[in-house]
Amino acid sequence: MTGTWFPWFARACLLFLLLTFLLSPDWFEPLLSPLAQENAPVIYNQGSLLTLTLLHLRTVAIATAAATVVAVSLAILVTRPFGAEFLPLSRSLVNVGQTFPPVAVLALAVPVLGFGEKPTLVALFLYGLLPIFENTLTGFATLPGPVLEAARGAGMTGRQRLWRVELPLAMPIILAGIRLSVVVSLATATIGSTVAAKTLGEVIIAGLQSNNTAFVLQGGLIVGAVAVLLYDGLSAIERVLARRTGLSQA
Template sequence: MSKGIPHVLRAGLLALLLAFLLTPQTFEPLLKPLVQANAPAIYNQGSLLSLTIQHLTIVLVATLAATIVAVSLAILVSRPIGAEFLPLSRSLVNIGQTFPPVAVLALAVPVLGFGEKPTLVALFLYGLLPIFENTLTGLTTLPPAVMEAARGTGMTGLQRLLKIEVPLAMPVILAGIRLSVVISLATATIGSTVAAKTLGEVIIAGLQTNNLAFVLQGGLIVGALAMLIYDGLSAVEQRLSTRA
């Protein structure tokens, strides 16, 4: 069990989120005091459930791509044959942290056009650093005695990597992925400024019409998703640590 959200609260938060996404009109009385007379209290320019699914899809695709690239780079530079590429690799994964996501979107739109593609690029670049650094840390801080024992059994370099190093480093790697996902969940909202279908649409609509209920809906859904995913990955990470 993770040390994050207690099980009962986690289940309650998930149930509340699903209830709101599936039957948002049920919560209208709670949000009505936040809007002006005759203004809608529930976002009515699209489906909240559909936007949430699209938001999560963009985050998933970007995180998967960032994980593949970052883990591969970390494995390469942790080998003697690739150690000389460590400074270059660090420079590459730091690109996303050097440029704000808004700047990446501004540069990507002229090339990729409006929609999900610029957002995917921004999230991909922004998610590289935590995954790369955690993977590198996990692979380079393994117990020397374990590595010596693996060599003593006659394992090849590839066998040690797949059977010993990656499994032992997996909790640390997963911690980097967890951080990357949470960053991407929040950052993906700006994708709506370039016509990507994310929960940012709800927040932007609220800001444009001075509708606090819309802003609150978008922010709370993103916040609930971040808490649930963070806590879920923490539980998996702890279980992997115990097994390792």
């Protein structure tokens, strides 16, 4: 009982501390002041931490949503009889994001798209395709045969089986890929500030430029806390979906 209760208590405390820091960062100045140089600002003062966090999350959400649509659509295509031959090509396409580091993608995208959020979205989109695509393939490959046969026996069309049976059953595994993509994108999005995107990387870069460890710690801790909370929340949704589909006994 205690083992189940404590993690939820710890998560609630982490969420409370994160929200408190974002809304009233000055309250934490005494804790961070030893990390700042004399007469240097302790709390990031070149913008709102709450606004930067929301913009950071928006960038990650847009990129992940686009990657999910493309990756799941490709996985559906290559798992249909008429699209099986495109599997090697699809794998090559989704591996592009892992082949080129995000920094290289940003460097290539800036001359075309300009500075700002767009190059960052491209980098995160490409980087997020692979885990979602591979997990979707795994989800379809591990579907229970008897359930699919029952759906065919009930007279369902291919489209009906996809939307009513295959996708719901594969959703926990697909969501695991989305979770991995989100967590990686949260960390990777910080480099978007090198091309003028409004992310929490702005706080970290400002700290590095001014040799202000307090700034660096603020940006890093916010990203880390958000990543932990999102990872935890998506994991909880996965467990709920797995229980509903009968894939978990927990």
